[in-house]
Amino acid sequence: MELEGATVHPTGDAAPDTDWLPALRRLVGYWAGKRGDAAIPRRADIDPVDIPTVLPDLWMIDVVGSPPRFRYRLVGTRIATRVDHDPTGKWVEEAFPRFGESGHRQAAARVVETGVPCVYSGPPLMASDPDIYRVQRATLPLRLSGDHTEILLGLSLFMFR
Numbered sequence: 001m002e003l004e005g006a007t008v009h010p011t012g013d014a015a016p017d018t019d020w021l022p023a024l025r026r027l028v029g030y031w032a033g034k035r036g037d038a039a040i041p042r043r044a045d046i047d048p049v050d051i052p053t054v055l056p057d058l059w060m061i062d063v064v065g066s067p068p069r070f071r072y073r074l075v076g077t078r079i080a081t082r083v084d085h086d087p088t089g090k091w092v093e094e095a096f097p098r099f100g101e102s103g104h105r106q107a108a109a110r111v112v113e114t115g116v117p118c119v120y121s122g123p124p125l126m127a128s129d130p131d132i133y134r135v136q137r138a139t140l141p142l143r144l145s146g147d148h149t150e151i152l153l154g155l156s157l158f159m160f161r
Contacts, residue, residue: 023054024136027155031140040115043142043151054155061092061152068112082129082158098125111139112149134159
């Protein structure tokens with residue numbers, strides 16, 4: 001998938017890209033280590049105590065229905081600061097009206113459908129700070145009990161001018 005000025009790709013089992021910021025590599029590696037023999041780790045296998053340095057930039061989204069809708073379960077404090085509000089508990093398109101028309105919605109839906117993580121690096125579409133020129137974001141699938149994606153775990157890292 002291509003977005004103007006961005007790189008979006010599924011990560012699969014590939015090693016983290018050397019252009020990824022260290023926190024992104026850390027989270028993707030942590031997620032991969034929690035899979036065991038499963039394609040997608042369980043939500044219960046993810047312990048925030050294991051990844052304290054990424055918590056301010058972390059988010060979780062509940063996947064609801066089919067076609068999927070997305071509702072924020074958790075939003076890190078640094079993200080809430082960067083977007084000028086805490087969207088926890090809100091539908092993503094309610095918190096960010098441009099989400100539905102963006103490639104971000106497509107990428108999230110693809111992660112739900114395939115169970116394959118996706119990493120985005122490109123211009124910000126949802127940050128309100130004009131000094132933010134680039135974002136790196138990982139979108140990782142989690143399951144509750146079955147074998148399909150029910151929660152998206154993500155990390156959004158903002159780069160400033």
